[in-house]
Amino acid sequence: MRSLHHPDVASLDLATVLNALADPVRLQIVGQLSAAGGVVCGGFDVPVSMSTLSHHLKVLREAGIIRVTQEGSRRRNELRLAEIEDRYPGILPSILGSVRSTA
Amino acid sequence: MRSLHHPDVASLDLATVLNALADPVRLQIVGQLSAAGGVVCGGFDVPVSMSTLSHHLKVLREAGIIRVTQEGSRRRNELRLAEIEDRYPGILPSILGSVRSTA
């Protein structure tokens, strides 16, 4: 398979990161990833088609928020929690906290 | 003058708030508001025209991030720091911290 590109932490852009999180569906996705410990694959509970979900996961990956790894015939998505915390301290935890209390 | 609408804290939407912050120019604006203690009016240092700046301020206001008050012939813009902190704890401080260290 074609290797997936994950931006280095140092090259992350704050506006890009925030933009990736500024969508209801993507907030659901990161919320579910956070709740499931980042182990969920394609079993997200989102109100969009599979192709649209794939698009959102790509946005999150290219923004540096999630890491995608092949696992058999599926793909595992996990939050890059520690890395983003290193670059933008506090942002992801506070958003995840609000996501979980709101959704 | 027509009274400016400011959404109540309880009616804020997380995706809307994040979307309002997910723009380079608007990040500059909130960064300057934070640095100036939220007292700056139309004297922002941004690389866009006056009408575009006005548009960005409207987006921030309608998202609930800033409060705009008339002050003579000018308008004062200030961050709704405490209110947003009450609704979404940690988000704005962490973003402001990253904005100031990046910009």
Place this chain on the structure above:
DNA sequence: TCGATATTTCGACGATGATCGAAAACATTA
């Protein structure tokens, strides 16, 4: 009231984005 200053609104334009279904690509197993 008139003029100057500050800000917003009004089109308009080009770019980006969310969405879908269908088709293609990939990985596993028979």
Place this chain on the structure above:
DNA sequence: TAATGTTTTCGATCATCGTCGAAATATCGA
């Protein structure tokens, strides 16, 4: 290799967004 299940890509559509200049609105001072 063929069949199956999972995910992505493609092409298209419709909506939203950032930007500008010009015109309109609002406020203050002479």
